[in-house]
Amino acid sequence: MAGRRWEGWGDEAFACHREVEVLQLHDEDEHGGLRALSVEVVDGEAADVVLTDLAIGGTGLVGAVLTGLQVSDALVAAADLAGVRWPTALLQRVELRGARLTGADLTDIRLHQVRARECRFDSTVLSGAQLRDVVFEDCTFSDAFLGGSRLERVRFVRCDLSAADLDGARLDDVDLRSSRIDGVRRLADLRGAVVDPAQVRDVAERLAHQVGLVVEPELDPPEG
Secondary structure, three states: OOOOOOOOOOOOOOOOOEEEEEEEEOOOOEEEEEEEEEEEEHHHEEEOOEEEEEEEEEOOOOOOEEEOOEEEEEEEEEEEOOOOEOOOOEEEEEEEEOOEOOOOEOOOOEEEEEEEEOOEOOOOEOOOOEEEEEEEEOOEOOOOEOOOOEEEEEEEEOOEOOOOEOOOOEEEEEEOOOOEOOOOOOHHHHOOEEOOHHHHHHHHHHHHHHOOOOOOOOOOOOOO
16 A cells, blocks of 8 residues: 555553543633543534544543544544544544444544544444545444545455445545455445455455346356
């Protein structure tokens, strides 16, 4: 893969940061230099929050709406982000570990130099998203929607894309080797991705039907 590959944060990266039990977020808050065991959004909604140089976790963000969120140089570990709405968010040099984003609305999100490990993106909406220099490792994307998204220099390592929908997505230097792609809804939308021979065999018949080929058993050889 071309371009700079970001490897994520080591466990010691935020060890010296000040620890807080609960980090509460309001409109236009800016926080950094912290290790927050949990994060809560006051009244469940905030705009233009900026988080940098910090580690966060916990369950206080479930269903939270954060419009215009910016997160950089951060570790998000074991956080429950189910049902969050982060339209137009920007995540840069962020590592997600064991995060659950089931049913999250990440429309028009920008992920730059992001690494996600053992995360759940099931039924997550990533329409119009821009992903550049991103690595997903051991993540699930069942029923995820990436319609109209742009993926550039993205790797999916041992991921499950069952029933993922990439309608109109643009893929440039996207590596899917080792991941499950047989359940992707429109295989033609994987155009430009790198796959391995075993994956091609797994999807060959479905792909043939989708492009209009009729697959029939081989004819018996003529008797001679």
